Structures are given as structure tokens and as C-alpha cells.
Amino acid sequence: MAFHHGFGVISWKTDRKQVVRKFREFAQTGKLAEDIPHELQDRINALPAAARRADRMQVKLFEAAIAENTADDEPNAPPIRVINEIDDELTPPYEFHYSNLLWHGPGVPLPDEKNLVGCDCIGPCDPLSKTCACVQRQQQECDFINGFLYDARGRLRVHEYPIFECNAMCGCSEDCINRVVQHGRKHAIIIQKTQKKGWGVFAGNKRIPAHTFVGIYAGEYITDEEGEKRGKQYNKFGRTYLFDVDFWYLKSHLDNPNEWDVKYLVDAYHVGNFTRYLNHSCDPNCFLNPCYINESNIDKPLLAIFTLRDVEPGEELCFSYYGLDDEDEGNKTFSKDDAVYVKCECGAKKCRGRMWRDATP
Numbered sequence: 001m002a003f004h005h006g007f008g009v010i011s012w013k014t015d016r017k018q019v020v021r022k023f024r025e026f027a028q029t030g031k032l033a034e035d036i037p038h039e040l041q042d043r044i045n046a047l048p049a050a051a052r053r054a055d056r057m058q059v060k061l062f063e064a065a066i067a068e069n070t071a072d073d074e075p076n077a078p079p080i081r082v083i084n085e086i087d088d089e090l091t092p093p094y095e096f097h098y099s100n101l102l103w104h105g106p107g108v109p110l111p112d113e114k115n116l117v118g119c120d121c122i123g124p125c126d127p128l129s130k131t132c133a134c135v136q137r138q139q140q141e142c143d144f145i146n147g148f149l150y151d152a153r154g155r156l157r158v159h160e161y162p163i164f165e166c167n168a169m170c171g172c173s174e175d176c177i178n179r180v181v182q183h184g185r186k187h188a189i190i191i192q193k194t195q196k197k198g199w200g201v202f203a204g205n206k207r208i209p210a211h212t213f214v215g216i217y218a219g220e221y222i223t224d225e226e227g228e229k230r231g232k233q234y235n236k237f238g239r240t241y242l243f244d245v246d247f248w249y250l251k252s253h254l255d256n257p258n259e260w261d262v263k264y265l266v267d268a269y270h271v272g273n274f275t276r277y278l279n280h281s282c283d284p285n286c287f288l289n290p291c292y293i294n295e296s297n298i299d300k301p302l303l304a305i306f307t308l309r310d311v312e313p314g315e316e317l318c319f320s321y322y323g324l325d326d327e328d329e330g331n332k333t334f335s336k337d338d339a340v341y342v343k344c345e346c347g348a349k350k351c352r353g354r355m356w357r358d359a360t361p
């Protein structure tokens, strides 16, 4: 097989890694925030309310934009539907561009692909291999488990350890068990209005098994400084989509981990996917796990969301905004400047009754 690109012809046999790299759009996260499209939102928001409502036009456009913007990176994913049986709001506010990718703001380095190390495996990697560079990389961060963090069905075997997936420099095949997040969402998702928490994310008509990848917390990668500024703005309307990238292993090598400061945040306000609607629960059924694909900068993982337990059809997907250790309020995930506490509406038996929110609306 050979195909043409801007630099000539690549042959499958001789330049296999290049061919693989060319095809792996999803893991190429080197987008710039200044290029986030906004034409569709602007046009729809400029239409009279009656036009948006006619024949459910706004809902159809919202769903179609999701399908179109994700066709490359989750080609086999069931469609995402938008449902509201609570009130007459047609869709969530049309204030963002739907994308599964990470868009880089000023001061945030693009993915470091130069220092990526790939394996030389042929066919799928063997998790018990003593020579596979990717098995070795994974074990540097998680040495108590043999092989990769995924089992043969692509489910995560341990939580909260960084995942190092096979990348564009690897020789292994697409069906390698160490390629999960990069293949995208596989389960049906509904964005649906809730009674008391605004919009939320629900499982479609099939059960999602425990430890399954659900989606990437996509958005803009921004600096801490920029995050501080935006946090103050978002405080004014009482909704935040800012997520601190402050995983424990980023500071574990320091003599004094308290000296570590957040470098980057992911902000899903202007760009993001369905995961921006994940609400908080004190008894969550999902969690967020760092994952690296075509990125060797340890400070910039992808934020991959996995189920913690089986999620039944139609059940709401939620994660803890405090991290997996719910009692540790210092371990907040969403950005917390000027946080105030408000009533938590998660409805869990062990709900602590309150959750922080950035400010009163």
C-alpha cells in the first residue's frame, strides 16, 4: 500500500511508522487555541428563537456538529443525543466548539513529539515482553503491575497511575492492547438536562462495564496564570469548566511536594466535548486518569475518563470534583479560587450535602 502526501509517496512496507503517524489524527493534539472555530455558534446564536425552535433545528444542529467534529477521531462511536424532558431549553448554551482534542493557549508548549520513544514490536505488543520499550516506560511509573495498565479487553487494571499508550513512533499494530484512549469513545452517550444540576451526561441504552474508557476531558490547555484570570470571570456566572492538572505523580519526585505548583489547566468553556457536562457526585461512577499518547512532556497528560463500576443504561455518569479520595477536600480537581460551598444535589446516600462552587451566580 502507498499513499501520496505533501512530501511524496510513503510506502507501507518501508515507512510503516510514518504511515501509522499520518493516520493517527486523534492523538495529534497540537492545535492552537487561537484557531478554535466559532462561526457555527455565532450564527446559531444570532438566529431568532422561533427559528431555532422550528422543527427542533437547534437540537439537530447540535447533534450534527458533534458527529461532524468527531468523525475522524471516534469513527465507530455511537451518536451522542441531546435530550431535555425537564424544561424548554433546547440544548446546552451554544457557547463552545465541540471537539475531542486539546487546543493550546499562549505559553503552553505544543506536544513534545521529538522525545517520544516508540517500541519496535511487530503486531500487537506482548505485555510480558522484556524488550518492548512501551512496557518498560509503563513500568517506570507503575512497577507493581506486570505489563500494561489495560487488560485484554481494554479495561483499566489500576486507577490513578499515568497510562503510557503506544504512540506514533511505535511499530506495533493498531490492535495492540496498549492503544485504547487513542481509539476513542465506544459507548453511546446522552447529554440530558437534570432537575437540579443543569445539564448532565447519561449512558445510552447499553451498560458500560467497569473500568472502561468513556472520553477525554477535552478543552484548551492554558497556563495557571491564565486559569486564575478565567476563574474570576467564571465565578460571575457560577459554572466552571476549569480543571487543574495536578496529579500526584507530577510532584512525587520532589523532596517537598508542597512546593509544587499547578502549571497547566484544561478549560472546557470555549472548546470541549460531552465530558464538560459531567456533574459531581459524592459516590461517583467515573474517575479521571492521566494518559500520554503522542506527548513526552510529563506536565501535559490527556485527562481520560473511565468508569469506576458498571454503569447501567440511562444512568448518569458523574465523577468526584474532589478526586477519588472524597474526604480529601484539598485534592480538588476543578479550579477552586474563591470557592464557596453550595448544596450538593448528587443524591448519593453518602452525599456530604455540600459541594464547592466558584461563586454565587
Ligand SMILES: C[S@@+](CC[C@H](N)C(=O)[O-])C[C@H]1O[C@@H](n2cnc3c(N)ncnc32)[C@H](O)[C@@H]1O
Pocket: 092, 196, 197, 198, 199, 200, 238, 239, 240, 241, 276, 277, 278, 279, 280, 281, 343, 344, 345, 346, 355, 357, 358
Ligand atoms: C463542569 S459543570 C457540569 C455541567 C453543568 N451541569 C452544566 O449544565 O453545564 C459544573 C457545574 O455543574 C453544577 N453541578 C455539578 N455537579 C453538581 C452537584 N452535585 N450538585 C449541584 N450542582 C452541580 C454546578 O453548577 C457546577 O458549577
